[in-house]
Amino acid sequence: MKGRITKEQRRRVLEMLDEGADRLSIASTLGISVAQVAAISAHRTMGTYTSVPPSLSPKPRKELPFPLSWRRNSPEIKPAHGHVVPLGVEADERQIVTWDLHASTNPHVLILGESGFGKTYAVTRLITELAGIHLPSIVFDYGQGFSAQQTSSLFRKSVKIVELQLCRDGIGLNPLQIFPVDTHGPATVAQRVADTFVRVYPRLGVQQHAVLRRAVLELLRDAGVNAEDPRTWGLQPPPFRDLEEKLNEYTATGDLATRRAAASAGPHISTLFFFNTFRKTGHPLSWSDLLTDMVQVWILQLIGLEASVERAVTEFLLWSLVRYFEVLGPGPLRCFVVLDEAHKLAFGPGSPVEKILREGRKFGLGMILASQQPEDFSTVAFSNTATKIVFQVGDRSGQIARQLHKKVTNGHSFEYIARAISTLPRGSAYVVTSNTGKVTRMFSFEERQPLGGTDTS
Numbered sequence: 037m038k039g040r041i042t043k044e045q046r047r048r049v050l051e052m053l054d055e056g057a058d059r060l061s062i063a064s065t066l067g068i069s070v071a072q073v074a075a076i077s078a079h080r081t082m083g084t085y086t087s088v089p090p091s092l093s094p095k096p097r098k099e100l101p102f103p104l105s106w107r108r109n110s111p112e113i114k115p116a117h118g119h120v121v122p123l124g125v126e127a128d129e130r131q132i133v134t135w136d137l138h139a140s141t142n143p144h145v146l147i148l149g150e151s152g153f154g155k156t157y158a159v160t161r162l163i164t165e166l167a168g169i170h171l172p173s174i175v176f177d178y179g180q181g182f183s184a185q186q187t188s189s190l191f192r193k194s195v196k197i198v199e200l201q202l203c204r205d206g207i208g209l210n211p212l213q214i215f216p217v218d219t220h221g222p223a224t225v226a227q228r229v230a231d232t233f234v235r236v237y238p239r240l241g242v243q244q245h246a247v248l249r250r251a252v253l254e255l256l257r258d259a260g261v262n263a264e265d266p267r268t269w270g271l272q273p274p275p276f277r278d279l280e281e282k283l284n285e286y287t288a289t290g291d292l293a294t295r296r297a298a299a300s301a302g303p304h305i306s307t308l309f310f311f312n313t314f315r316k317t318g319h320p321l322s323w324s325d326l327l328t329d330m331v332q333v334w335i336l337q338l339i340g341l342e343a344s345v346e347r348a349v350t351e352f353l354l355w356s357l358v359r360y361f362e363v364l365g366p367g368p369l370r371c372f373v374v375l376d377e378a379h380k381l382a383f384g385p386g387s388p389v390e391k392i393l394r395e396g397r398k399f400g401l402g403m404i405l406a407s408q409q410p411e412d413f414s415t416v417a418f419s420n421t422a423t424k425i426v427f428q429v430g431d432r433s434g435q436i437a438r439q440l441h442k443k444v445t446n447g448h449s450f451e452y453i454a455r456a457i458s459t460l461p462r463g464s465a466y467v468v469t470s471n472t473g474k475v476t477r478m479f480s481f482e483e484r485q486p487l488g489g490t491d492t493s
Contacts, residue, residue: 125476158427202319202349247286247301364399426465465478
């Protein structure tokens with residue numbers, strides 16, 4: 037059993053760690069245990085030594101333990117299966133921390149962090165890495181954080197970006213479309229539309245849900261879509277905006293119960309129709325466009341829409357995307373959905389976000405979720421994202437630390453994780469991959485070449 041470590045030994049441990057020496061060599065040289073070296077390393081990472089005298093403070097790391105030209109074919113992380121994205125360098129062991137898109141239980145990523153600590157930068161880097169292996173991303177942007185103008189200095193020149201202004205120009209998709217995988221045709225669509233409105237406008241009740249469902253069914257019937265005849269399900273659906281007119285019709289001519297339900301539902305959802313985002317004259321985006329090599333990043337810009345409209349548009353678009361991928365059937369990874377500002381999303385049962393998290397991998401659909409607030413993420417989000425990247429974040433309730441502690445199996449205590457995520461410096465994150473948590477200094481664009489192994493800058 038080694039004795040108590042001296043101040044001089046601690047100073048030498050810090051110096052040797054900064055020089056890149058491994059723990060075993062340090063312990064052997066200084067006559068202390070590997071566990072004592074590990075403890076000092078952990079305390080340094082946690083910021084314990086920020087108030088010690090200058091002679092004992094860790095020196096800044098000026099060099100990486102590998103050249104800046106390090107690439108995917110490095111023998112250190114050559115993937116055994118599929119594609120591996122290098123994320124950064126583990127603080128203690130100086131090992132490369134990676135995101136394996138195929139070896140994990142699912143390809144989804146959860147990113148959390150306060151403003152200014154690297155969250156948006158990390159998301160942009162992951163999108164660029166995906167573009168390098170011909171996996172397109174569709175980004176739902178609520179605040180222009182991922183606009184082409186904002187990210188032009190980050191994305192490589194070879195990454196083709198298309199940005200669509202949905203508030204100004206709309207989009208040519210129709211939430212009333214019936215997909216081949218909609219088992220009950222019009223009834224499935226009616227239920228989906230009514231459920232979405234109730235999630236977005238929680239003050240709507242059972243009666244309003246019923247009248248919305250009925251209105252959709254009647255609209256489709258008026259357009260020649262017969263619920264009893266699947267041959268009619270492929271007909272052109274009526275304009276989505278006609279739903280508002282149908283509710284107005286109910287308010288004017290329905291029975292008492294129908295008038296009341298329609299009159300109370302109409303004002304809630306009227307804002308969506310005021311913006312008229314879903315219209316034939318909108319951007320003619322087809323989800324099949326995502327699977328070509330012509331564009332790697334699609335940015336759906338939602339800024340300018342009212343908050344509830346943002347949520348409704350996002351849900352309807354995600355449902356359309358999910359149904360499209362279900363029609364394609366099971367297959368390899370084909371596309372990633374990037375959702376920032378998770379407070380604008382619904383994670384509950386029956387939501388498209390939950391469906392992608394639980395079943396998206398089967399149909400080749402991955403998801404990157406990002407937010408600033410711990411409470412923005414549900415238990416479903418934590419349980420179904422195999423990779424988690426947590427930058428510094430306030431976690432007074434311990435919610436995030438508890439969720440992370442449940443996932444890691446490499447011995448990090450709840451207290452260690454709680455302190456780590458609250459004291460991480462800018463550009464560093466607590467990364468969980470393969471149920472292992474590591475304090476990681478994240479790569480910058482300059483330090484990490486794209487996955488293809490060629491410089492595209």
